Amino acid sequence: MNRRTLLGGLFAAASVPALAACSSGITSLDGSGTTSGGGSGSSKGGVTIGTANFTENQVLGYLYAAVLQQAGVKVKVRPNLGTREIVIPALKGGDIDLLPEYQGALLNYLAPKDNSSEPGTMQNALTLAMPSGLQVLPYGQAADSDCFVVTRATARKYGLTTLADLAKQNGKLVIGAAPEVKKRRVGAIGLKDVYGVEFKEFKSLDSDGPLVKGALKKGDVDVANLFTTDTDIAANDWVVLTDPKNLIPSQHIVPLIADRKADDTVRKALAKLGNVLTTEQLTQLNSQVDNDKKDPEDVANAYAKQHGLA
Amino acid sequence: MFELFKNLGKWLVSGSSWSGSDGIAHRLAEHLQYSLLATLIAAAIGLPLGLLIGHTGKGAFLAINLSSFGRALPTVGLVVLVFLAGGLSMLPVYVALVALAVPAIVTNTYAGMTAVDPDVKDAARGQGMRGHQILFQVELPLALPLIMTGLRLALIQVVATATIAAYVSFGGLGRYVFDGLAQRDLVQVLGGAVLVAVVAVALDLLLSTLQRLLFRHRAA
Amino acid sequence: MTIDWSWIGDHTDDLTSLTISHLQAALTAVFFGLLISLPLAVIAHRIRPLRGFLLGVSNVLFTIPSIAIFVLLLPVSGLTRTTTVIGLTVYTLVVLLRNTVEGLDSVPAKTKEAAKAMGTRPLRALLTVEFPLALPVIMAGVRIATVMSISLVSVATYIGDGGLGQLFTDGFQRDFPTPVIVGVVLTILLAVVADALLVALQYVLTPWRRRRA
Numbered sequence: 001m002n003r004r005t006l007l008g009g010l011f012a013a014a015s016v017p018a019l020a021a022c023s024s025g026i027t028s029l030d031g032s033g034t035t036s037g038g039g040s041g042s043s044k045g046g047v048t049i050g051t052a053n054f055t056e057n058q059v060l061g062y063l064y065a066a067v068l069q070q071a072g073v074k075v076k077v078r079p080n081l082g083t084r085e086i087v088i089p090a091l092k093g094g095d096i097d098l099l100p101e102y103q104g105a106l107l108n109y110l111a112p113k114d115n116s117s118e119p120g121t122m123q124n125a126l127t128l129a130m131p132s133g134l135q136v137l138p139y140g141q142a143a144d145s146d147c148f149v150v151t152r153a154t155a156r157k158y159g160l161t162t163l164a165d166l167a168k169q170n171g172k173l174v175i176g177a178a179p180e181v182k183k184r185r186v187g188a189i190g191l192k193d194v195y196g197v198e199f200k201e202f203k204s205l206d207s208d209g210p211l212v213k214g215a216l217k218k219g220d221v222d223v224a225n226l227f228t229t230d231t232d233i234a235a236n237d238w239v240v241l242t243d244p245k246n247l248i249p250s251q252h253i254v255p256l257i258a259d260r261k262a263d264d265t266v267r268k269a270l271a272k273l274g275n276v277l278t279t280e281q282l283t284q285l286n287s288q289v290d291n292d293k294k295d296p297e298d299v300a301n302a303y304a305k306q307h308g309l310a
Numbered sequence: 311m312f313e314l315f316k317n318l319g320k321w322l323v324s325g326s327s328w329s330g331s332d333g334i335a336h337r338l339a340e341h342l343q344y345s346l347l348a349t350l351i352a353a354a355i356g357l358p359l360g361l362l363i364g365h366t367g368k369g370a371f372l373a374i375n376l377s378s379f380g381r382a383l384p385t386v387g388l389v390v391l392v393f394l395a396g397g398l399s400m401l402p403v404y405v406a407l408v409a410l411a412v413p414a415i416v417t418n419t420y421a422g423m424t425a426v427d428p429d430v431k432d433a434a435r436g437q438g439m440r441g442h443q444i445l446f447q448v449e450l451p452l453a454l455p456l457i458m459t460g461l462r463l464a465l466i467q468v469v470a471t472a473t474i475a476a477y478v479s480f481g482g483l484g485r486y487v488f489d490g491l492a493q494r495d496l497v498q499v500l501g502g503a504v505l506v507a508v509v510a511v512a513l514d515l516l517l518s519t520l521q522r523l524l525f526r527h528r529a530a
Numbered sequence: 531m532t533i534d535w536s537w538i539g540d541h542t543d544d545l546t547s548l549t550i551s552h553l554q555a556a557l558t559a560v561f562f563g564l565l566i567s568l569p570l571a572v573i574a575h576r577i578r579p580l581r582g583f584l585l586g587v588s589n590v591l592f593t594i595p596s597i598a599i600f601v602l603l604l605p606v607s608g609l610t611r612t613t614t615v616i617g618l619t620v621y622t623l624v625v626l627l628r629n630t631v632e633g634l635d636s637v638p639a640k641t642k643e644a645a646k647a648m649g650t651r652p653l654r655a656l657l658t659v660e661f662p663l664a665l666p667v668i669m670a671g672v673r674i675a676t677v678m679s680i681s682l683v684s685v686a687t688y689i690g691d692g693g694l695g696q697l698f699t700d701g702f703q704r705d706f707p708t709p710v711i712v713g714v715v716l717t718i719l720l721a722v723v724a725d726a727l728l729v730a731l732q733y734v735l736t737p738w739r740r741r742r743a
Contacts, residue, residue, distance in 0.1 A: 050609075050690075055703060080699055081609055081690035085494035090609045090690075179492035201331055203479065204489050210705050211479045214398045293534070293706045381677045382721030384684040386695055387714040390702045394710060395531045466593065473595040487598045491688065496602065503598035510593035 041259060043266045046074035050081050050096030054207040055296065056144060056229055059285045060100035060253060062300030063273060070310040071269040079296070083180050083207070084109055091258060092131060098266075101256040103139055104249030105146070108185045117249040126254070133259050137267055139252040140274025142282045144229040146186050146248055147240045148175075154222050155239040162242045166197045166223065176212045176221030179204040186248055187225070194247045199223070229283040231291070253277075276307050317497045318504065332485070338505065341482035344400075345469045348407035352464055355408070356415030357457070363416070364423020364453070365445045373420035380413030385474050393478050403475045410471055411464040418460025422453030455525050462517040469510045473502070483509070534708040541709075549716055552693025553724075555686070556679040558615050563622030563675055570623075571630035572656065585631065588624040596621065596685045604689060614686040621682060622675040629671025633664030662736075669732040673725055680721040684713070694720075 047068060051061035058079045065075045078096060081087050084105065090096050103122045107114055111129040116122045119139060126136045150160055158169050166173065181187035182202050191197040203220065205211035208227045216224040217236070226233060233240060255270050285303060288294045304310035321327050328334045363369045385406045392402035426449050434448045450457075473484030486502030489495070538545070574581040600617045607613040637660050645655040661668075684695025692699075697713030700706070 053699070053703075078609075078690060080687075080696065080703075082688070083492045083494075085492065086604070086609070086689075089494070089604075093608050095609045179489040182489070183493050183495075204476075204485065204492075205479050206703075209703050210393075211398065215479070218398060220398070290704055293537075293704060293708075378673070378677055378725050379718070379722070381674065382681050382718045382725075384681050384695065384698070384714060384717045386684045386687065387698045387710055387717065390698045391707065391710045391714060394701065394705060394707045470593045470595055473597060484595065484597075487595060487601065491597070491601045496605070499598055499601045503594045503602070506595050506598070507590055507593040511590055514589075 042263050043073045043261050046076065047098055047261050048076045048078060048096045049098045050087055050090060051079045052084060052087050053080050053082050054209065055289050056227065056286050057100055058296040059289060059300055062297045063304060064098060064100060064270060066301050066304035066310040067269040067273045068266060071265050073265060085180055091134060097258045097261040099256045101254050102144060102251040103254050104251040105186060112185055117246045119250055119252050122249065135257060135259055135262055137255040137257060137270055138274060139254040140277055142277045142279045143250055143252045144227050145251040147226055147228050149224050149226050149233055149238040149240050150222060151216065152237045152239055160241060162244055163195050164244065167195050170198045171200050173199055173222040174201045174203060175199045175223040176203040176205045176215045177225035178207040181225055190247050194245050229279060229286055231283060231287040273309060276309060314496060314500065318500050321497050321501050337481055337483050337485055341472055344403060344472045344475055344482055345465065348404055348468050349411055349465045352408045352411030352415055353461060356412040357419055360416040360419025361423065361445065364420045365449060373416055376413040377417045380410060383409055385410065385471055389474050389477055400480060402478055403480060406474060407468050407471060411468050414464040414467060415460045419457050422456030423449055425456060426452045458521050466510050466514050469513060470506060473506060531707045533711055537708045538712060548694050548696065549720065552683050553720060555614050555618065555683045555693055559618030559622045559679045560676050562619045563626045567623050567626035567630055571627055571634060574631050575634040588627050591620055592624045596682050597688055600686055600689045609690040611691060613689060614691040618679050618682055622679050625675040625678060626671050630668050633667030634660055636667055637663045665736055673728045676724050676728060677721045680717060680724060684717065
């Protein structure tokens, strides 16, 4: 075999994986990949579930996957994609089909001026604010809200029990939260507008992850933005500042889905999950992933089996 | 597209973008600090190593292949690993940056040393010079151009990679890229990227001009 | 910091598919990098004024942080493998362009003149004389580009891809070192093996250098 033939052969061989790679999707941590879209309002072609970049959303994503698979739907999960600001455009664009969302936060993202705080009112407001091509399914009973916490020592030092107390320390305290919280109503903007709070510094960390919790423990930040289903709050004796003016709305978990994939099979399966999963149980599942180092997928599947959902 | 660049221009020239703890001036200073310090540490490790290998000839395999190994290191993984081991500090960032810079310095220092004409070394030995005298008075001066190139390349690489400090909550120009990603604020992302590129290119031009001036009397 | 060996045992399937996905991304980027850089290098080599421009632009592109390029591509191609590959290709392109131009430069002028004197048409000379002689330097570029590409794939974990890089963000979020350690080791292994295979390939493709020894 002369060199020219060898080179030609190599070139041909190299282009095969290259072309194959173009048509293949992304392999996720659970070994699954993307899938192409199906018809309108039908889950027959399979549903791609995307999740945001924090533990609970991944647990929810795999719970959705478990119940949908039980209902006979082909499912792919793409975990850990990023923040809501990244994931919702992906949903609109068709890279994913279904996303576990939170009523209050989602409403705030889509309609920042809306001040509803009751789950029923919020669901209506959400339906009105939906961009074309997307819809919300009925919300479940489990809820997870943002909260702002301080250490027991900080609470004692400045006499902090509510968010309003923070305004008394304007310019003195450092807050740690995920970068997007700086621009959100349930975040720096809302704290200023509703409670008149101004921080000395906003530190961009993560969504209830190791960075923000580590910073709170170390004292690098005084106030941290966490989630109410995080067992670390109780474990570390952190104080959740109360919210008398209802800045932080109730955050029931609600599936956000593309119209083209929303059919009765999907609706029924997700509604069943929504009625069964409680906040307590979700908190426990989160702890299994973060503290026991179990995989979100395994934890979700075990729960689904245990409760007759899969 | 044009909108994006127009907004970028506005962001870059607005006074408020430059002031404050999240201002461009502060982030720029942080970024330069991380880059210069990391390169300095890498030089403190890489220069002696490269000189030793070049002078003794032992470990040449390491010097030649260290670059490949260094290029293979995933910076994200390295930063996360050191973070998990050592906690929230700049240590993970510096470890990753130094690990990235050392191979370039070692390889170029070694290359500079091997480029020294063996006849010159022989002549020096003939004159009665001892090992370390040959190293510092003959080899090092002759290897200097390539050593400086290695330092320059390492610094540029580190400047481009120091954005990783933002992965673990620290500052520098990477902060704009990460916050912009989270907030889907492409002007911020582009701003961070452009600033890093400008700093890297400016430093490269500065140092290569310096190099040319220092060695202009040498034969090409 | 300890390794949970049982985690590795439980996840061999995931690790295999992640490694394959990782390699696929890197190699695709090198492939497209070559596809674009080879003709560009010939242009840069032949047309003096364009050379400075092309090499200058590629040097500047190289200084842009990879995470930034991935993010800036999101509005273009979304959270897909395409975004990752385009981003990676920018960097492989720069490395391959540099090395290919250098390789073509290294072909002795006398050899090119001899080919011309023999009546060889320019395109044929390019393919049968210049490129083969430039091959060692080009292959060095392919090696660098491949290893660099394998390392850069992990950065795409911040846009939902990333192959083995997903192990890093996962381990980070849960304060769990095992997946991170495994990810680092596998990435380095992948790069070392790829590099070794390319060295072997170069050896096979340049028989005349063997004969000299």
